[in-house]
Amino acid sequence: xxxxxxxxxxxxxxxxxxxxxxxxxxxxxxxxxxxxxxxxxxxxxxxxxxxxxxxxxxxxxxxxxxxxxxxxxxxxxxxxxxxxxxxxxxxxxxxxxxxxxxxxxxxxxxxxxxxxxxxxxxxxxxxxxxxxxxxxxxxxxxxxxxxxxxxxxxxxxxxxxxxxxxxxxxxxxxxxxxxxxxxxxxxxxxxxxxxxxxxxxxxxxxxxxxxxxxxxxxxxxxxxxxxxxxxxxxxxxxxxxxxxxxxxxxxxxxxxxxxxxxxxxxxxxxxxxxxxxxxxxxxxxxxxxxxxxxxxxxxxxxxx
Amino acid sequence: xxxxxxxxxxxxxxxxxxxxxxxxxxxxxxxxxxxxxxxxxxxxxxxxxxxxxxxxxxxxxxxxxxxxxxxxxxxxxxxxxxxxxxxxxxxxxxxxxxxxxxxxxxxxxxxxxxxxxxxxxxxxxxxxxxxxxxxxxxxxxxxxxxxxxxxxxxxxxxxxxxxxxxxxxxxxxxxxxxxxxxxxxxxxxxxxxxxxxxxxxxxxxxxxxxxxxxxxxxxxxxxxxxxxxxxxxxxxxxxxxxxxxxxxxxxxxxxxxxxxxxxxxxxxxxxxxxxxxxxxxxx
Numbered sequence: 001x002x003x004x005x006x007x008x009x010x011x012x013x014x015x016x017x018x019x020x021x022x023x024x025x026x027x028x029x030x031x032x033x034x035x036x037x038x039x040x041x042x043x044x045x046x047x048x049x050x051x052x053x054x055x056x057x058x059x060x061x062x063x064x065x066x067x068x069x070x071x072x073x074x075x076x077x078x079x080x081x082x083x084x085x086x087x088x089x090x091x092x093x094x095x096x097x098x099x100x101x102x103x104x105x106x107x108x109x110x111x112x113x114x115x116x117x118x119x120x121x122x123x124x125x126x127x128x129x130x131x132x133x134x135x136x137x138x139x140x141x142x143x144x145x146x147x148x149x150x151x152x153x154x155x156x157x158x159x160x161x162x163x164x165x166x167x168x169x170x171x172x173x174x175x176x177x178x179x180x181x182x183x184x185x186x187x188x189x190x191x192x193x194x195x196x197x198x199x200x201x202x203x204x205x206x207x208x209x210x211x212x213x214x215x216x217x218x219x220x221x222x223x224x225x226x227x228x229x230x231x232x233x234x235x236x237x238x239x240x241x242x243x244x245x246x247x248x249x250x251x252x253x254x255x256x257x258x259x260x261x262x263x264x265x266x267x268x269x270x271x272x273x274x275x276x277x278x279x280x281x282x283x284x285x286x287x288x289x290x291x292x293x294x295x296x297x298x299x300x301x302x303x304x
Numbered sequence: 305x306x307x308x309x310x311x312x313x314x315x316x317x318x319x320x321x322x323x324x325x326x327x328x329x330x331x332x333x334x335x336x337x338x339x340x341x342x343x344x345x346x347x348x349x350x351x352x353x354x355x356x357x358x359x360x361x362x363x364x365x366x367x368x369x370x371x372x373x374x375x376x377x378x379x380x381x382x383x384x385x386x387x388x389x390x391x392x393x394x395x396x397x398x399x400x401x402x403x404x405x406x407x408x409x410x411x412x413x414x415x416x417x418x419x420x421x422x423x424x425x426x427x428x429x430x431x432x433x434x435x436x437x438x439x440x441x442x443x444x445x446x447x448x449x450x451x452x453x454x455x456x457x458x459x460x461x462x463x464x465x466x467x468x469x470x471x472x473x474x475x476x477x478x479x480x481x482x483x484x485x486x487x488x489x490x491x492x493x494x495x496x497x498x499x500x501x502x503x504x505x506x507x508x509x510x511x512x513x514x515x516x517x518x519x520x521x522x523x524x525x526x527x528x529x530x531x532x533x534x535x536x537x538x539x540x541x542x543x544x545x546x547x548x549x550x551x552x553x554x555x556x557x558x559x560x561x562x563x564x565x566x567x568x569x570x571x572x573x574x575x576x577x578x579x580x581x582x583x584x585x586x587x
Contacts, residue, residue, distance in 0.1 A: 011423075022433070026440050027440070139566035139569055143521070147554055151547045235426060238432075242431040245525060246521065249525075264439040264525070267442075279432055
């Protein structure tokens with residue numbers, strides 16, 4: 001297990017390094033320099049600005065300097081506004097994180113419940129209904145569902161605010177829209193894991209010693225049945241990040257996703273690549289955590 | 305063996321119905337505009353005087369804010385969406401099958417290294433990378449869209465192919481081919497891959513809806529299919545900003561896209577169950 005985790009740690013560092021290198025190369029391959037604008041500047045000013053950002057040094061020097069500042073946790077500065085990427089993340093990240101975690105919680109709690117019931121009542125109408133719902137959920141894109149929910153729930157019924165973050169109730173619709181992106185996948189994975197678990201010997205033992213069925217399902221089987229969902233948390237977070245772009249756009253939430261997408265139209269490349277490195281780092285850390293959690297939940301995984 | 309799988313598929317009424325629905329949508333999108341053209345509708349005629357009108361006898365799906373017929377626009381959007389899905393899936397298929405087959409057939413350290421790459425990419429924000437690449441290069445070309453979505457969608461395909469080839473590479477007919485000196489690439493192409501086709505087809509079917517959603521997602525962010533071309537993704541984006549005033553602008557492309565993605569998902573599931581009944585019990 002230790003060997004395995006060490007291997008994963010090395011791989012994680014390599015992934016971050018690859019991401020940093022890719023974003024460095026992308027920045028330099030971008031058409032036009034960062035200061036190519038319509039504004040007329042004298043050659044001297046242009047030169048001074050380029051000098052300030054060290055654009056006259058050799059590629060290798062710039063690359064090493066970039067890696068050095070990254071190692072110190074500095075993700076770079078915006079080229080359009082006088083802010084650092086770290087500052088942007090500190091300012092806009094928390095809102096995105098809250099919406100993301102609420103969405104994940106919605107998806108995990110509902111998805112696992114659906115999956116457990118479907119496996120419990122295998123091949124009954126409950127199973128078919130839940131699994132059909134799960135597949136429908138996977139198939140309807142969030143940018144169709146989100147606006148429809150706004151129109152129905154916020155505008156026609158007036159129950160929840162249609163946009164912007166203003167009080168607790170305004171988190172509900174964005175969290176549901178975001179959660180529905182992977183709710184279906186979690187339900188399907190749980191069903192599969194539970195069916196797998198319910199066929200194993202330790203379940204027969206638990207039943208044989210007279211445990212109530214509810215306890216067998218929710219305590220004994222779920223612990224093993226949940227493992228595919230734990231593995232999926234990495235990809236789920238990746239989906240959550242890209243989903244946040246859509247959800248924050250639909251609900252006009254001033255989160256990191258909105259800022260990231262805005263920097264596309266602003267052509268603020270350092271922000272694009274800086275936030276990209278940040279996203280990659282989050283995912284890499286999360287995948288490491290998932291590997292650890294795997295060993296905690298399933299003692300059998302520790303032996304390998 | 306194959307015919308038994310076919311029989312199982314036909315018994316799965318849901319999957320068969322969904323296959324028929326997908327075909328119907330494809331025919332609707334590809335032949336529809338021709339028929340509509342005969343009726344004097346062409347989705348590009350701008351009529352700002354009428355503007356957005358709700359569905360009526362003349363315009364079954366209504367018109368958009370520029371007075372263009374939504375029925376034809378939805379059909380043409382479907383053409384692009386299906387085209388993008390098929391082409392990018394084909395690209396993903398080519399990369400994934402090659403990667404998985406080479407890894408499995410080479411084995412050892414090569415296999416290990418190649419599959420670690422796949423593992424690493426699995427937990428990687430590939431869609432975000434596509435966004436960064438597309439915006440940094442300011443590319444608006446649909447070919448770049450094909451290539452980039454294809455380049456991030458091959459991971460599952462590589463795993464599936466690897467699993468299949470691992471199971472096949474020590475079978476007697478492969479040993480026999482090797483014994484008589486058939487070169488490795490020929491063994492893979494002629495003897496191994498044709499036998500791995502089933503699961504690969506299943507996952508290609510399941511990749512189609514996935515890729516379709518990715519394209520719509522990029523279009524929603526303004527990075528996908530660009531005007532004057534329109535895919536379901538771009539139509540949905542236009543519609544979602546007008547949902548309260550002109551709900552039909554979102555409803556028709558949104559529902560049609562949902563139906564298409566859903567029918568492909570159900571069809572793929574059915575195909576998987578038919579080829580591998582064991583999977584039905586578990587997954």
